[in-house]
Amino acid sequence: MQEEFLHHIWQFQRMDTCPLRTTQGDELQVVKPGSCLKTSGPDFFNAQIIIGNQKWAGNIEIHNKSSDWYLHNHHEDQSYDNVILHVVWENDVDIYRKDNSIIPVLEISNFVSKKALFKYSKLKERKSWINCENNILDVSDFVLKNWQEKLYLERLEKRSEEIQKCLEFSKNDWEAVFFWFLAKNFGLNVNGDSFFQMAKSIPFEIIRKESFDPQNLEALFYGTLTMLESYEDTYGRDLYIRWEYLKQKYNLKDHLVAKVEYYKLRPDNFPTIRLSQLAQLYAKHQNLFSKSIALSSTNDFYELFDVGVEKYWETHYQFDRLSVCKKKLLSKSFIDLLMINTIVPFKFLYDRSFGKETFEDSIKILEEIKPEKNVIVDKFIAIGVKSDNAFQSQALIELKKKYCDLGKCLTCSIGIELLKK
Numbered sequence: 001m002q003e004e005f006l007h008h009i010w011q012f013q014r015m016d017t018c019p020l021r022t023t024q025g026d027e028l029q030v031v032k033p034g035s036c037l038k039t040s041g042p043d044f045f046n047a048q049i050i051i052g053n054q055k056w057a058g059n060i061e062i063h064n065k066s067s068d069w070y071l072h073n074h075h076e077d078q079s080y081d082n083v084i085l086h087v088v089w090e091n092d093v094d095i096y097r098k099d100n101s102i103i104p105v106l107e108i109s110n111f112v113s114k115k116a117l118f119k120y121s122k123l124k125e126r127k128s129w130i131n132c133e134n135n136i137l138d139v140s141d142f143v144l145k146n147w148q149e150k151l152y153l154e155r156l157e158k159r160s161e162e163i164q165k166c167l168e169f170s171k172n173d174w175e176a177v178f179f180w181f182l183a184k185n186f187g188l189n190v191n192g193d194s195f196f197q198m199a200k201s202i203p204f205e206i207i208r209k210e211s212f213d214p215q216n217l218e219a220l221f222y223g224t225l226t227m228l229e230s231y232e233d234t235y236g237r238d239l240y241i242r243w244e245y246l247k248q249k250y251n252l253k254d255h256l257v258a259k260v261e262y263y264k265l266r267p268d269n270f271p272t273i274r275l276s277q278l279a280q281l282y283a284k285h286q287n288l289f290s291k292s293i294a295l296s297s298t299n300d301f302y303e304l305f306d307v308g309v310e311k312y313w314e315t316h317y318q319f320d321r322l323s324v325c326k327k328k329l330l331s332k333s334f335i336d337l338l339m340i341n342t343i344v345p346f347k348f349l350y351d352r353s354f355g356k357e358t359f360e361d362s363i364k365i366l367e368e369i370k371p372e373k374n375v376i377v378d379k380f381i382a383i384g385v386k387s388d389n390a391f392q393s394q395a396l397i398e399l400k401k402k403y404c405d406l407g408k409c410l411t412c413s414i415g416i417e418l419l420k421k
Contacts, residue, residue: 001089005120006062006108007043008410008419010087011036015111023091023105026052034060041079049085051104058084066105067093119419123409130404132414133383139417147413148395152366153359155398159345160352176204178289178346179282185341186274190265194258195275198224206250207282214310217279219243224252225260227271235312236319267317268328276309277330292343293350296361298336298368301343305335336369340390366391376400 009015010033020028034047042059049056059082063069066088074080075095083103086095091107127133166177180199187195202220210216215238222228223243231237246252260271267273284307285291295301308314308329315325344362351361371377371393380387380396387393399412409415 001064001109003062003064004408004410006064006087006089007036008416009108009112009116010044010060010062012416012420014116014419015108016113016116020106020111022051022085023107024102026104028085028104028106031055041077042083047084051085056084058082060085060087062087064089065093066091066095069095116419123415123418124407129379129383130400131407131409132418135418136414137384138421139414143413143417147399148392149363150413151395151398151402152363152391154402155394156345156348156359156362159341160349163345163349170204173204174346174350175287175289178292178342179204179207181342181346182288182338183278185338186278187260187271188265188269188274188337190263190269191260191271191274194225194260195271197258201253203250206246208286210246211282211286214276214279214283215239216242216246217282218276218310220246220252221275221279222272223247225258225271225275227260231319233312233316233320262318267323268331270317272316272318273309273313273328276313277307277328280307280309281305281330289346293347296365298339298365301339302332302335305330305338333370336390337372339365339369340372340394363391366394372397 013030013033020030022028029050031048031050032046034044036044043062044060047058047060059080061069061074061080061083063072063086066086068088069075069086070093081098086103086105087108088105089107089109091105095103095105097103123131125131130136163177163181166180167174170176180196183199184192184196187193198221201224206220207217210220219228219239219242222239223246228236228240228243230240262270282288285304291304292301295304306329308327314327315322317323344365347365348359348362351358367389369390371387371390374397376397377387377393380400385396387396399414403409403412410419
């Protein structure tokens with residue numbers, strides 16, 4: 001029996017047979033099961049129970065077998081001295097405190113119904129995709145909506161942690177850190193890390209100084225990523241000369257270790273095109289972070305990010321290779337990704353820095369954006385769970401990656417609800 005199931009049974013008091021009795025035959029009443037803090041030490045803190053006529057307050061430890069107490073060396077750990085009850089599936093050995101008094105034991109296998117065990121085994125048995133795929137639709141819309149909000153908040157929290165670390169590194173230069181993460185998302189999954197390293201390696205004051213000329217920004221971006229050489233086209237050669245000048249002017253490194261990739265990318269996502277669009281964006285807008293953080297509707301963001309490429313790139317996707325003329329504006333779907341992955345997390349963290357703890361504004365923006373199209377969202381649609389907007393699709397992505405893939409059904413509101421039914 002897995003301990004996660006025992007945790008679930010104790011936390012939600014799913015024992016079916018009353019009265020409960022310890023292995024010594026004393027009647028047991030649970031006043032408060034305690035709080036599961038998932039930290040070092042006992043499993044549940046600040047529980048309250050009554051054994052016989054004596055009320056106890058303290059901590060609860062849960063194991064598959066009582067002998068696991070010694071296997072895990074709890075007898076040598078002072079944090080387990082105030083355990084008032086040992087909850088186990090099988091009591092195979094008595095456990096004593098340091099004063100030689102025995103720790104009361106609840107052998108929980110005697111009080112769990114076969115029906116509960118059957119539900120758990122059905123939930124955990126291997127399915128084609130996720131454990132609850134056959135009965136997830138049995139969960140109420142109310143439970144699902146509340147869980148989606150918690151899932152998305154977890155997702156925002158994790159992204160905020162990464163941003164916060166960078167803010168500390170940059171001494172709270174929001175504009176600079178915003179540029180780093182925006183660059184990362186311009187690179188998408190394939191070139192995101194390379195673009196991020198590029199953005200961090202160029203002091204942001206240089207971006208500010210050179211933003212009057214988008215070609216200088218392009219030279220900085222391409223040069224830092226070792227994308228420049230003496231090309232046949234005049235434009236490529238000019239950027240190479242600009243890069244050599246800027247490198248000397250600002251004492252920049254010759255190259256960055258990170259490399260860009262073109263393989264399996266649609267031409268509109270080639271690093272040449274995305275970096276030119278990024279350069280146009282920063283040439284068009286001073287204080288882009290401040291402008292972004294002040295907006296609250298998707299239409300405003302579409303207008304703010306309405307940029308294209310340098311004239312040369314309208315007829316090229318790569319240096320020295322002519323192509324059919326195309327404006328190559330940032331598409332609404334690409335701006336949606338920027339809002340989801342960059343702007344909303346920054347707005348959330350920025351609001352929190354001023355004491356605003358709600359994330360309703362973030363949800364409102366995402367509810368105006370169409371759901372992402374990817375394998376996870378498509379699979380959920382196939383089993384009947386639809387996404388009407390980006391808020392819902394983001395929550396489903398978090399659910400799949402952080403709960404379903406890890407088999408954490410008993411810490412998932414969907415799994416808990418299914419076991420209740």
